Amino acid sequence: MMECRESRAMDRGxxxxxYEPTEKTRVxxxxxxxxxxxxxxxxxxxxxxxxxxxxxxxGQPFVIPTLYARVGEEILFHGSAASRMLREVSEGVAVxxxxxxxxxxxxxxxxxxxxxxxxxxxxxxxxxxxxxxxEKMSAMHAFTERIVAGRWKDVRIxxxxxxxxxxxxxxxxxxxxxxxxxxxxxxxxxxxxLPVWAGVIPLLxxxxxxxxxxxxxxxxxxxxxxxxxxxxxxx
Amino acid sequence: MMECRESRAMDRGxxxxxYEPTEKTRVxxxxxxxxxxxxxxxxxxxxxxxxxxxxxxxGQPFVIPTLYARVGEEILFHGSAASRMLREVSEGVAVxxxxxxxxxxxxxxxxxxxxxxxxxxxxxxxxxxxxxxxEKMSAMHAFTERIVAGRWKDVRIxxxxxxxxxxxxxxxxxxxxxxxxxxxxxxxxxxxxLPVWAGVIPLLxxxxxxxxxxxxxxxxxxxxxxxxxxxxxxx
Numbered sequence: 001m002m003e004c005r006e007s008r009a010m011d012r013g014x015x016x017x018x019y020e021p022t023e024k025t026r027v028x029x030x031x032x033x034x035x036x037x038x039x040x041x042x043x044x045x046x047x048x049x050x051x052x053x054x055x056x057x058x059g060q061p062f063v064i065p066t067l068y069a070r071v072g073e074e075i076l077f078h079g080s081a082a083s084r085m086l087r088e089v090s091e092g093v094a095v096x097x098x099x100x101x102x103x104x105x106x107x108x109x110x111x112x113x114x115x116x117x118x119x120x121x122x123x124x125x126x127x128x129x130x131x132x133x134x135e136k137m138s139a140m141h142a143f144t145e146r147i148v149a150g151r152w153k154d155v156r157i158x159x160x161x162x163x164x165x166x167x168x169x170x171x172x173x174x175x176x177x178x179x180x181x182x183x184x185x186x187x188x189x190x191x192x193x194l195p196v197w198a199g200v201i202p203l204l205x206x207x208x209x210x211x212x213x214x215x216x217x218x219x220x221x222x223x224x225x226x227x228x229x230x231x232x233x234x235x
Numbered sequence: 236m237m238e239c240r241e242s243r244a245m246d247r248g249x250x251x252x253x254y255e256p257t258e259k260t261r262v263x264x265x266x267x268x269x270x271x272x273x274x275x276x277x278x279x280x281x282x283x284x285x286x287x288x289x290x291x292x293x294g295q296p297f298v299i300p301t302l303y304a305r306v307g308e309e310i311l312f313h314g315s316a317a318s319r320m321l322r323e324v325s326e327g328v329a330v331x332x333x334x335x336x337x338x339x340x341x342x343x344x345x346x347x348x349x350x351x352x353x354x355x356x357x358x359x360x361x362x363x364x365x366x367x368x369x370e371k372m373s374a375m376h377a378f379t380e381r382i383v384a385g386r387w388k389d390v391r392i393x394x395x396x397x398x399x400x401x402x403x404x405x406x407x408x409x410x411x412x413x414x415x416x417x418x419x420x421x422x423x424x425x426x427x428x429l430p431v432w433a434g435v436i437p438l439l440x441x442x443x444x445x446x447x448x449x450x451x452x453x454x455x456x457x458x459x460x461x462x463x464x465x466x467x468x469x470x
Binding site for chain 1: 259285287288289290291294295296297298299300302329330331332333335337339340342343344345346347349351353355357359375376378379382383386387389390391392393394397400401419420426427429430431432433434435436437438439440441442443444445446447448449450451452455456457458461464
């Protein structure tokens with residue numbers, strides 16, 4: 001089972017500056033790629049909005065994609081997609097929540113050194129259900145605003161019944177690490193002489209023009225946050 | 236532990252047509268979103284190239300992003316990123332391999348019905364290491380060609396030493412399901428009268444112009460597969 005303990009270094013204002021790497025989160029294979037500072041971890045978490053949550057049920061691992069939002073030193077995520085997880089959740093469930101941003105395909109001169117540029121965060125810990133109506137409302141606000149900033153003021157907010165039907169889990173950021181690969185391929189010294197193109201194909205997620213709901217009256221304008229959508233704006 | 240059994244329906248030519256849903260893979264919450272036919276599962280797997288592999292070590296779930304390639308009824312994936320997993324792998328390791336393609340953000344009239352358009356595949360099973368040099372070479376070929384079609388003929392192929400240093404795992408497609416959400420938001424009947432814009436912000440992954448390795452001589456042209464990169468072409 002998970003060990004529960006403090007593994008964060010804070011500044012005088014109580015803000016987390018670094019997450020102490022543990023045996024489980026330390027990047028061992030290519031240590032240079034490991035990052036443990038809060039700024040890097042937060043930036044990756046705030047650019048993404050889909051995570052992959054791993055949990056164990058009857059010895060079987062499950063990995064489920066779901067929406068999330070970082071709020072301070074917690075990740076809030078939808079638990080409804082993982083009903084299996086929630087059968088065992090009253091005292092919390094051990095999870096691994098991973099966020100991956102794919103930045104490019106790295107073409108090396110040798111097949112062996114082909115790689116991917118990416119930024120990822122792996123957060124381990126015990127996820128707990130958000131129970132009070134007030135906290136659930138606040139979580140719904142965070143999901144909405146972190147995914148589309150400016151949206152909350154326009155929508156019909158959740159009823160008590162909807163909040164009861166919403167399963168939200170919270171995972172404190174404690175045992176967490178980031179891993180980043182950037183830049184050009186790293187080839188074997190002898191291979192640099194080969195007449196083979198090498199470099200990076202950058203990949204990025206973009207939005208297209210919003211598609212209105214066919215049931216939408218024609219006189220409702222498209223909001224600016226939908227036309228000019230960007231993960232950078234959502235942060 | 237995983238139950239090991241046949242759960243696929245094949246046609247007369249021995250091609251898998253559908254994966255029998257099991258208690259673990261059946262989509263229960265919104266059953267209409269579950270798909271179990273091989274065509275749908277293969278199409279999602281072939282459009283993606285980054286998966287999230289979940290496994291359990293000492294009771295702790297881990298979820299690691301890694302590159303993969305589907306070859307027939309198997310998924311091949313890099314195991315080197317998950318050295319923890321491999322300590323226990325000689326007889327195979329229970330994994331959940333999940334691939335998620337994010338297609339859009341669904342803006343409903345109510346906060347509660349906001350959602351995501353996506354296509355995902357969840358594959359459960361026992362991953363086994365690829366051991367022979369010949370099979371590893373074939374796996375490296377598959378990785379390279381599935382990620383950038385046409386690349387293999389240009390690169391320096393792996394040496395025996397590189398193949399020994401490469402950890403590749405194979406997961407047979409057996410207990411597998413797809414889940415898809417498409418189209419407009421689904422709002423509560425009364426909310427359709429609200430003067431709130433609703434619709435979908437489509438999201439897609441695109442490539443930018445290739446960035447040459449700074450160490451590349453100027454006389455080596457950019458290959459067509461790097462300039463006109465597309466996941467559709469890679470399929």
